[in-house]
Amino acid sequence: MAATLQRFPRHADPDAVQAALRDDGAAIVEGLLDADVVARVNDEVEAAVAAAGAQPPMFNPVLEAFHGGQTRQVAGVAGISRTFATDVMCAPLLLALADRVLLPACARYQLNIGHLLQRGPGAEDQWLHRDEAVWSDVPRTGGVELQLASVIAFVDFTRDNGATRLVPGSHRWPDRALSPAEQMVQQPPSADAIAYAEMPAGSAVVYTGGVIHAGGANTTTIPRRGAHLSYCLGWLRTEENNYLAVPPAKAATLPRQAQELLGYAVYDAIPRGGGYLGMVRLQDPVDLLARGTL
Ligand SMILES: O=C(O)CCC(=O)C(=O)O
Ligand SMILES: [Fe+2]
Known part of the structure; x- marks a missing residue:
């Protein structure tokens, strides 16, 4: 029996979803997007996804291995798709959750990454990891979440x-306090500890930075497009x-x-x-953007 996640509309x-994040570290929001x-x-994003097949290799080959050769990656989606920048990045429930998870430890939170990941046919299981490992040099101090992440389905997500x-629950495992390198050599989670974020297009799995997770293998002929x-x-x-x-010129066109x-x-x-x-120049850049003087 595989593990499961709580599901919400x-x-x-948001307090109920936050409670699930506190308990399980992750939750599914069905129908997040119309x-x-x-x-x-x-x-x-279609043209960018098509072009992604011919991108130069990433700056560090480890990153190619991390996502696997069958995954098409498009970074900077907020600069490519206006709808992503407005309706996805600013989705009210995601921001209500970010308010709750992140504002206790900062005056303002920000976009960390908006990255399209299309796991093509033949993609293999991605490495299990914690996303917060990118900040490996930030000391882990009890209870401070660095990140609220999500993977949003742009096609139906299935186990296959x-x-x-x-x-x-892996956000509460003691190995979270180890360095990312030390975490890699720990015992991998057993198969029955793993939940699959099966969900219809427009849904999201939301999780905090300490939860172990990874993309799945694609054994079908349908590319799995997620963000x-x-x-x-x-x-x-x-x-x-x-x-x-x-x-700035593009940002100026956004809300x-x-x-x-x-x-x-x-x-x-x-x-x-x-x-x-x-x-910038002793001013708030967002005000300069509004005045057209950035
Ligand atoms: O593609 C996925 O389902 C997960 C991707 C992921 O975990 C990552 O990019 O950090
Ligand atoms: Fe990840």
Whole structure:
């Protein structure tokens, strides 16, 4: 018997989803996106997905191995698909969860990465990992979550076509306190500890950065198109350089909330007794963007 995750509708009480995140580290939100949003994103990314087959190798071959040779990757999706930047990245339930998970440890959170991952036929199981390992040098201090992540289905996710695999409760395992390198040599989770995020297109599996998970093997002929969308504390370096992925001229065409999430807003922790990060010419860049003077 495989492990399971709690499932919620899009209009669920965010507190209830947060409770599931606290217990299991992960939860499924069915119907997070309307069918027309799914269709528009699919349309807007199509050319980039087609071009992804001919991309130069990644800067570090380990990353090719991490996603596997059959996976088409498109980074910077917020700069490619306006619908992704507005309706997906700013989805109210995702932000309500980010408020709850991340604001206790920051004055503002930000987009960490918006990454399309199309696991093609023949893709093998991805390595099980914790996403927070990217910040391997941040000391693990009790209870502070660095990240709220999601994988959003842009086709139906099934166990056979590569649905994300997650290990509920693994955010509470003691090995989380080890360095990422030490975690790699721990005993892998047993098969029955793994839950499969089977869900219809437009649904998402949401999880915190300490949960062990990975993409699944695709034994079908259908490419599994998903988006890895995650937010992190506003004082961390982001996985993707979002200012370059969505440069000012493009960011200026987006709503202010999207600009803020992309990192254009100053990080102002002065009311919390701290300082500020990310100003330009002594101003808040998001205001300069609004005035057309960035
Ligand atoms: O593609 C998936 O289902 C998971 C991807 C993932 O875990 C990652 O990119 O960190
Ligand atoms: Fe991951």
